[in-house]
Amino acid sequence: MPLNSFGRPLLLAAGFGTVLSMTTALSGVARAAEDAPVVNGVSQVHITLVGDNGGACLIDYDHIKAGPITFTVTNKTATAITEVEIQSDNRILGEKENLAPGLPAVALTLTLGGGSYQVYCPGAGQELQTFTVTGKAAAAATGTTAQLLQDGTIGYAKYVAGVAASMVDAVTILKADIDAGDLAKAKAEYPLARPFYERIESDVDSFVLPGFKATDNAGSLDYLIDMRASALDPKVGWHGFHAIERDLFQNNAITAETKSQAAELLTHVEMLAKLTPTLTYKPEDLANGAADLLEEVQTTKVTGEEEDFSHIDLLDFAGNVEGAQQAFAFLEPGMMKIDPDLTARVQAEFAKVNAMLDTYRDKTQPGGYELYTAQIKAADAAKLSKAIQALQEPLSKIGEKVATAEK
Amino acid sequence: MADTSTKASSLSRRGMLFGATAGAVGVAAHAAAFAASPAQSGDDMVDLTKSHPFYGDAQQAGISTEPQRHSMFMTFDLTTAKVGDIQVLLALWSAAIAQMMQGATIGQVEPPQDSAVGLDTGEALNLGPASLTVTIGLGPKIFTDIYGLSHQRPPLLRELIALPSDSLVPGLTGGDLSVQACADDPQVAYHAVRDLARIAKSTGSAQTRWTVMGFGRASAGRGQQTPRNLLGFKDGTRNLKEDAEFEKFVWVKDGPAWQRYGSYQVVRKIQMHIENWDTDRVSDQNNVFGRHKVSGAPLTGKTEFDTPDFAKTDASGNTVILPTAHIALAAHENNNGIRILRRSYNYTDGLNQFGQLDAGLFFMSYQNDPAHFEALQTRLGASDALNEYIAHIGSGIFFAPPAPKQGEYIGQAIFS
Numbered sequence: 001m002p003l004n005s006f007g008r009p010l011l012l013a014a015g016f017g018t019v020l021s022m023t024t025a026l027s028g029v030a031r032a033a034e035d036a037p038v039v040n041g042v043s044q045v046h047i048t049l050v051g052d053n054g055g056a057c058l059i060d061y062d063h064i065k066a067g068p069i070t071f072t073v074t075n076k077t078a079t080a081i082t083e084v085e086i087q088s089d090n091r092i093l094g095e096k097e098n099l100a101p102g103l104p105a106v107a108l109t110l111t112l113g114g115g116s117y118q119v120y121c122p123g124a125g126q127e128l129q130t131f132t133v134t135g136k137a138a139a140a141a142t143g144t145t146a147q148l149l150q151d152g153t154i155g156y157a158k159y160v161a162g163v164a165a166s167m168v169d170a171v172t173i174l175k176a177d178i179d180a181g182d183l184a185k186a187k188a189e190y191p192l193a194r195p196f197y198e199r200i201e202s203d204v205d206s207f208v209l210p211g212f213k214a215t216d217n218a219g220s221l222d223y224l225i226d227m228r229a230s231a232l233d234p235k236v237g238w239h240g241f242h243a244i245e246r247d248l249f250q251n252n253a254i255t256a257e258t259k260s261q262a263a264e265l266l267t268h269v270e271m272l273a274k275l276t277p278t279l280t281y282k283p284e285d286l287a288n289g290a291a292d293l294l295e296e297v298q299t300t301k302v303t304g305e306e307e308d309f310s311h312i313d314l315l316d317f318a319g320n321v322e323g324a325q326q327a328f329a330f331l332e333p334g335m336m337k338i339d340p341d342l343t344a345r346v347q348a349e350f351a352k353v354n355a356m357l358d359t360y361r362d363k364t365q366p367g368g369y370e371l372y373t374a375q376i377k378a379a380d381a382a383k384l385s386k387a388i389q390a391l392q393e394p395l396s397k398i399g400e401k402v403a404t405a406e407k
Numbered sequence: 408m409a410d411t412s413t414k415a416s417s418l419s420r421r422g423m424l425f426g427a428t429a430g431a432v433g434v435a436a437h438a439a440a441f442a443a444s445p446a447q448s449g450d451d452m453v454d455l456t457k458s459h460p461f462y463g464d465a466q467q468a469g470i471s472t473e474p475q476r477h478s479m480f481m482t483f484d485l486t487t488a489k490v491g492d493i494q495v496l497l498a499l500w501s502a503a504i505a506q507m508m509q510g511a512t513i514g515q516v517e518p519p520q521d522s523a524v525g526l527d528t529g530e531a532l533n534l535g536p537a538s539l540t541v542t543i544g545l546g547p548k549i550f551t552d553i554y555g556l557s558h559q560r561p562p563l564l565r566e567l568i569a570l571p572s573d574s575l576v577p578g579l580t581g582g583d584l585s586v587q588a589c590a591d592d593p594q595v596a597y598h599a600v601r602d603l604a605r606i607a608k609s610t611g612s613a614q615t616r617w618t619v620m621g622f623g624r625a626s627a628g629r630g631q632q633t634p635r636n637l638l639g640f641k642d643g644t645r646n647l648k649e650d651a652e653f654e655k656f657v658w659v660k661d662g663p664a665w666q667r668y669g670s671y672q673v674v675r676k677i678q679m680h681i682e683n684w685d686t687d688r689v690s691d692q693n694n695v696f697g698r699h700k701v702s703g704a705p706l707t708g709k710t711e712f713d714t715p716d717f718a719k720t721d722a723s724g725n726t727v728i729l730p731t732a733h734i735a736l737a738a739h740e741n742n743n744g745i746r747i748l749r750r751s752y753n754y755t756d757g758l759n760q761f762g763q764l765d766a767g768l769f770f771m772s773y774q775n776d777p778a779h780f781e782a783l784q785t786r787l788g789a790s791d792a793l794n795e796y797i798a799h800i801g802s803g804i805f806f807a808p809p810a811p812k813q814g815e816y817i818g819q820a821i822f823s
Contacts, residue, residue, distance in 0.1 A: 214729070214790070215730050215731055215786070215789065216789075216790070217571075217789055217790060220790075230572065230798065231571075231572055232572070232573075233571040233572070233788070236789075288688060288691070291686055291687070294686075295680070295686075298680060298682060299680050302761050303761065378760075381760060381762075382761050383762075385763055386762045389682050389762070389763070393686060396685075396687075400688070
């Protein structure tokens, strides 16, 4: 790894600006001279996940030339980190999921303009690290409001397609564990496969299989993928994630039925992964989708109803919030022009919700959040719900704002 | 006894509540801007001196009676194995109900003996009859071998089948007896149920099971404007109102004489996810119902009572009213002509354990076959767009026998 050869352990703490500059001063390294190497016009950067210090996410260069950049991500020993995101002001520009020690390195190429960016590794000791892209600044957000909103919908569409693709990877792993009859591995994999749907559910919950009526749950992809006990249609029965959850966590057994459910689930999430890249969105769709995800938090996560057997509701909760925040973040440049005060209100409420969610992080749990036990629910459910309520109201104003923005 | 004994001379400020009418004057100019807002009628003026008869030759009061403003519903578990105890309880209840529906007490409030307790709890003193009706329902367990009454079971009385999306809470389901009290003064309705519960406990034959207090009637009767549920939508626009409809869909017309003009009572406590609904865009709300929020008009029409056109399509070929819209799934046109009488009320239980508003609809329906309710709810529970915002958490089924004749008690013929 270049890490050692360049002698830059300071990157472990790259997020702390003061630490960074101090160490730089001591080592006397002029960082400007050390832009990441460029091969065939593409800057090459490596992100390495290691288990040291409670899990760390190391980027080997913190200055990169503007233009196409390939991030190669390897999880060497970090069992608590499964995900790396490249962000700009909270917008996820690209991400890699399903990272685990022993899996081959994966690459992600983005074209970035000059400016400050972040590597976000949920679950790492230091989750957020900044890096600088030098050179020509990216086209600043200076278009018309309508253009900014339009750009946001395109960025968001990529996000949704990326999440759906990652869901296929995770469900493939879950299915393999189930096919192998490995109950312990399947139980550990189930939480890792869950958050994707929770992030994008509002965009994909209305698909109906060909040949079925809209009123028939047997053809509703949402029912088939994510039905739960409280939505049970006795005629159609149990399907999808929660049928598998019930087998793994309540019945403690993998049966032939579990295996056929896993195969069916994979088929259905693959359908979604094919569909999502074809979807286009209006700005208000993003706002409405964000609101829908927060509704999900209120009705099924706060109540502990979603994950009745595995109790990973807080992980799903975080998934819903991430999806909502992504939708909002892609509207943010346009919203700042339309109503900066409201935008700031929503940002502040998202920050409060995320700060609250952080208090439930638990690296010993697959997925990274404490289980939503009866004790936690009794003590904290009202607090969790009220934080979401405080976000729902201002967020609900955004749909109208973006739908009626000047064209 | 006169059906509606309005004594004009006895009207006082206390006796008159101006409901929808009073507000309408102030907003008339504003409302005129919305062509869809109907003119307010004076039919909703409340007269607290009005009373309904308990005894009669046909149905019990409180079913086809125009819905009053408030309700209190409670179910009871029988704690006796003796059929005679049930007879005593129903007889005591009948006498007490006859008193209370006339605005009278059921006994002394302040007995002369120092060490005595009052028979009547007193909080309804001088409040007037307030159109109180108390309707008794008999649960499936009564008609079993425990009481030697299997042979008397109304043929269609049984537990409801498991329905899609049921989220029933055990403590909010079932019961062997139901008491539905409705009145234009909430304290009058509350008093009626409270004092009937005392009688049940004093006989030792029954104990309380679950209860819901309702307000803001959420289904219109004949001559009433359609009221609104807590989602802000008119509820019951297409409710049964005409005698012929009651004859066809509500009253049991065959079997033993004591069952005729009885009806099957289904109750459902339906929780609403208020905060989520309140932050949902109005276009989605309208699509969920298939109606416009203010006017109540179907999305295919202009005014409330326009018949919905479920086949009408928009430019892109989709039906204007979604196939999963609440009214599309509930409409008799799409359910082999099935219709039921709805007599629901709004309820609130304050805040729930999650700090959310705990409120919803106390749904009550009467029909001559409980399978009619099941058929409708099977469709609604499976795919109603409204399911995102509601959960059925309570449930019960009862047979409401016809009214007793003067000098008899409710259900008396069952025991002969």
